[in-house]
Amino acid sequence: MNYLAGLNEPQQAAVQHITGPLMIIAGAGSGKTRVLTYRTAYLLDKGVDPFQILLLTFTNKAAGEMRVRVEKAVGNDAKNIWMGTFHSVFAKILRFEGKHLGYTSDFSIYDTDDSKSLLKSIIKERGLDDKVYKPNVVFNRISGAKNRLIGPDEYLNNPIIQADDAAAKLPEIGSLYKLYTLRCFQANAMDFDDLLFNTNVLFRDHPVVLDKYQRKFQYIMVDEFQDTNVSQYLIIKKLAAMHNNLAVVGDDAQSIYAFRGANIDNILNLEKDYPNLVTIKLEQNYRSTNSIVQAANSVIAKNKNQLKKNVFTENEEGSPIELIKAASDNEEGRLIATNIFEAKMALGLRNTDFAILYRTNAQSRAFEEALRKLNIKYRIVGGLSFYQRREIKDLLSYLRFVINQKDIEAFKRIINLPKRGIGDTTIARIEITAAEQQKSVWEIVSNIRQYQAGRFAETIEGFADLIKSFILMTQVPNKDAYEIASHVAKASGLLKELHEDKTVEGLSRYENVQELLNSIKQFVDNPDTEDHSLASFLQTVSLLTTADEEDPDGDNDRVTMMTIHGAKGLEFNHVYVAGMEEDLFPSQMMLQSRADLEEERRLFYVAITRAEKKLVMSYAESRYQYGRLKPCEPSRFLDEIDPKYLQFARNIRRAVEETQRVPQGFVRRVDNQSGVVSNNLPLSNKPGISTTTSNLIQKKPVVNSAPATYVPSPDFAPSDTKNLQEGDRVEHLKFGYGKVKKMDVNGNDRKATIEFEGGVGEKTLLLSFAKLRIIS
Numbered sequence: 001m002n003y004l005a006g007l008n009e010p011q012q013a014a015v016q017h018i019t020g021p022l023m024i025i026a027g028a029g030s031g032k033t034r035v036l037t038y039r040t041a042y043l044l045d046k047g048v049d050p051f052q053i054l055l056l057t058f059t060n061k062a063a064g065e066m067r068v069r070v071e072k073a074v075g076n077d078a079k080n081i082w083m084g085t086f087h088s089v090f091a092k093i094l095r096f097e098g099k100h101l102g103y104t105s106d107f108s109i110y111d112t113d114d115s116k117s118l119l120k121s122i123i124k125e126r127g128l129d130d131k132v133y134k135p136n137v138v139f140n141r142i143s144g145a146k147n148r149l150i151g152p153d154e155y156l157n158n159p160i161i162q163a164d165d166a167a168a169k170l171p172e173i174g175s176l177y178k179l180y181t182l183r184c185f186q187a188n189a190m191d192f193d194d195l196l197f198n199t200n201v202l203f204r205d206h207p208v209v210l211d212k213y214q215r216k217f218q219y220i221m222v223d224e225f226q227d228t229n230v231s232q233y234l235i236i237k238k239l240a241a242m243h244n245n246l247a248v249v250g251d252d253a254q255s256i257y258a259f260r261g262a263n264i265d266n267i268l269n270l271e272k273d274y275p276n277l278v279t280i281k282l283e284q285n286y287r288s289t290n291s292i293v294q295a296a297n298s299v300i301a302k303n304k305n306q307l308k309k310n311v312f313t314e315n316e317e318g319s320p321i322e323l324i325k326a327a328s329d330n331e332e333g334r335l336i337a338t339n340i341f342e343a344k345m346a347l348g349l350r351n352t353d354f355a356i357l358y359r360t361n362a363q364s365r366a367f368e369e370a371l372r373k374l375n376i377k378y379r380i381v382g383g384l385s386f387y388q389r390r391e392i393k394d395l396l397s398y399l400r401f402v403i404n405q406k407d408i409e410a411f412k413r414i415i416n417l418p419k420r421g422i423g424d425t426t427i428a429r430i431e432i433t434a435a436e437q438q439k440s441v442w443e444i445v446s447n448i449r450q451y452q453a454g455r456f457a458e459t460i461e462g463f464a465d466l467i468k469s470f471i472l473m474t475q476v477p478n479k480d481a482y483e484i485a486s487h488v489a490k491a492s493g494l495l496k497e498l499h500e501d502k503t504v505e506g507l508s509r510y511e512n513v514q515e516l517l518n519s520i521k522q523f524v525d526n527p528d529t530e531d532h533s534l535a536s537f538l539q540t541v542s543l544l545t546t547a548d549e550e551d552p553d554g555d556n557d558r559v560t561m562m563t564i565h566g567a568k569g570l571e572f573n574h575v576y577v578a579g580m581e582e583d584l585f586p587s588q589m590m591l592q593s594r595a596d597l598e599e600e601r602r603l604f605y606v607a608i609t610r611a612e613k614k615l616v617m618s619y620a621e622s623r624y625q626y627g628r629l630k631p632c633e634p635s636r637f638l639d640e641i642d643p644k645y646l647q648f649a650r651n652i653r654r655a656v657e658e659t660q661r662v663p664q665g666f667v668r669r670v671d672n673q674s675g676v677v678s679n680n681l682p683l684s685n686k687p688g689i690s691t692t693t694s695n696l697i698q699k700k701p702v703v704n705s706a707p708a709t710y711v712p713s714p715d716f717a718p719s720d721t722k723n724l725q726e727g728d729r730v731e732h733l734k735f736g737y738g739k740v741k742k743m744d745v746n747g748n749d750r751k752a753t754i755e756f757e758g759g760v761g762e763k764t765l766l767l768s769f770a771k772l773r774i775i776s
């Protein structure tokens with residue numbers, strides 16, 4: 001097969017450059033991921049052993065998709081390539097080599113909830129206030145340190161870090177970090193950051209092990225390189241040091257994980273660390289229409305900090321980017337769902353062609369409701385993951401404890417589950433005994449009669465016997481993960497308890513557990529699974545990223561909803577970017593510095609560049625946040641899109657008409673001075689007005705003298721106001737028609753005073769923000 005057909009010249013050069021370090025820095029949709037896939041096939045075709053290739057991706061799903069493509073090209077060999085996320089690949093290495101660091105191959109992987117719960121108990125144990133030492137905050141600080149490869153001792157001895165913590169009035173973080181690390185180690189557990197941290201320690205302190213993997217991985221490739229952190233970069237650097245065959249692809253304009261420690265400097269470091277680095281640029285975008293590519297370019301050009309690139313496309317011009325304005329978040333949901341419905345009908349598209357992207361998971365609710373009403377199937381990627389649900393974690397904790405009896409977080413979760421009357425005091429007593437005897441909790445529990453007598457001892461003995469019987473099962477050859485897990489679900493009493501709960505939630509929890517068992521069955525039946533053991537299953541699930549989860553009923557034709565962060569690397573025919581409002585996107589938390597705002601803008605760039613044919617953006621004029629209705633302003637990012645490529649959605653007239661109906665719970669307010677009518681005053685702020693009154697208001701406008709509400713033209717598209725002059729006739733998105741009376745220019749700060757019609761009156765507007773269309 002010719003692996004070069006279907007690639008342009010620089011792409012071909014990248015595929016053929018197989019010896020020596022290579023960096024491909026390229027714009028969105030320019031075929032970076034495609035190059036890595038073809039390059040892998042090319043390597044195999046040239047006779048490279050699949051066991052010698054390591055390919056690191058952003059999600060396990062992305063790795064799976066690449067594997068399928070490579071398999072199509074070169075056949076079964078592709079199965080033997082090591083492909084996956086940093087976490088899954090290095091967890092696999094740690095299973096083999098963790099013994100050098102004092103872990104057994106059955107170590108548990110603590111998810112973020114486990115880590116926080118452990119921190120919480122440590123904070124309590126140390127007598128600190130968890131309102132001051134919030135587990136979340138402590139966890140983030142520890143995580144940040146680990147990602148910069150700072151261990152607990154170094155943390156405690158570093159005067160800058162100590163001064164920093166003291167200034168934040170959190171001087172005990174270092175000692176909490178130390179205790180946390182010790183407890184994880186005693187539990188034979190690693191958290192997500194440890195998987196990278198410990199790999200670094202392993203390679204640093206055990207040259208023989210490093211040598212083994214350096215020899216093995218002769219060809220190393222990394223996708224989404226811009227989002228690697230220092231810890232990840234050092235691992236790659238160490239692994240590649242023997243053969244120097246390292247190929248990374250990335251786009252500095254899409255670096256969006258600085259808050260997790262990702263470091264754009266890795267791109268610059270690469271040039272320093274590899275003087276013979278070959279750099280290839282890819283500039284042709286194959287994904288999107290020209291309007292979308294140009295709109296994205298106009299946005300990212302606002303960032304000062306970036307490598308020069310000229311992204312272009314030969315694709316069709318395509319339709320302009322559409323903007324939808326909604327009165328509220330609920331209406332935003334309705335308008336987008338309707339828009340999807342209409343586009344499906346008009347263009348014969350499938351649900352999978354659509355994605356709704358948002359800044360925060362909490363925004364998904366309004367879309368869920370609206371899509372459900374129109375019978376459009378969807379899936380939410382991320383958010384509360386299936387594996388974080390209570391009942392799922394309950395069963396998984398049983399399974400974890402059966403595999404690793406030092407897993408104290410799992411133990412605490414299951415000891416009184418289903419209820420056995422064992423309370424916190426009993427658990428604390430067991431922990432104290434364990435500490436006194438210098439034994440593990442399980443050693444105490446499994447021999448409880450030696451330490452305690454009485455009713456509690458009897459109950460605990462019953463629990464220990466149950467666990468022992470499960471452990472025995474794992475030792476029977478040929479007992480696979482499914483047989484053990486379904487036995488544990490029944491024998492532990494978990495299923496029975498859920499089955500007896502006849503509430504809607506209870507039923508759904510029961511179904512979820514069945515679903516987990518189904519997924520274990522699938523895992524066991526999958527011909528690609530080498531190891532059918534329970535330990536192997538647990539490792540797989542603990543490393544799933546939320547983007548990896550499958551659809552529950554196997555129906556894959558669904559609209560995708562996810563955060564923009566999760567959408568990295570993906571593409572969809574139609575993309576909706578929702579919640580384009582100040583303080584939401586850009587997020588309020590990201591307005592502290594220029595660097596933060598630039599990161600937020602890169603996130604916006606990622607969002608825009610996911611769309612192939614059509615991009616629609618929306619904003620709401622009011623939104624519930626933290627239980628209160630808040631008026632919202634359109635995002636500054638909307639002003640950064642070259643207006644040539646932007647237009648208000650065609651159905652805007654209907655949308656505006658709908659917003660004029662006052663929703664229940666609101667009163668229509670007329671500001672006497674500006675004459676502006678607004679609907680966004682919640683009734684609860686107006687004591688004395690009952691709902692009945694508000695219903696009356698709804699039927700009959702309060703003030704007849706209010707100015708005729710202006711409805712923008714259906715084809716309203718803001719103009720470039722560079723050449724706006726006195727005397728020009730204009731249309732403003734909110735204030736309607738008017739005439740420019742005066743221009744006021746002061747450097748970049750350009751203002752126009754406009755006399756609007758229809759009783760709106762004179763207004764002075766800052767032109768960089770005003771949504772104006774010049775009529776003549």
Ligand SMILES: Nc1ncnc2c1ncn2[C@@H]1O[C@H](COP(=O)(O)OP(=O)(O)OP(=O)(O)O)[C@@H](O)[C@H]1O
Pocket residue numbers: 006007008011026027028029030031032033034035251254285286287568569570571609
């Ligand atoms: N030479 C080419 N000819 C035709 N289609 C191409 C070519 N190169 C890439 N494509 C297609 O363009 C789309 C974008 O490619 P790909 O996802 O590899 O880009 P990317 O640079 O990895 O994007 P991102 O920055 O979003 O990760 C894909 O659908 C891919 O199949």
Ligand SMILES: [Mg+2]
Pocket residue numbers: 032033034223569
């Ligand atoms: Mg990609």
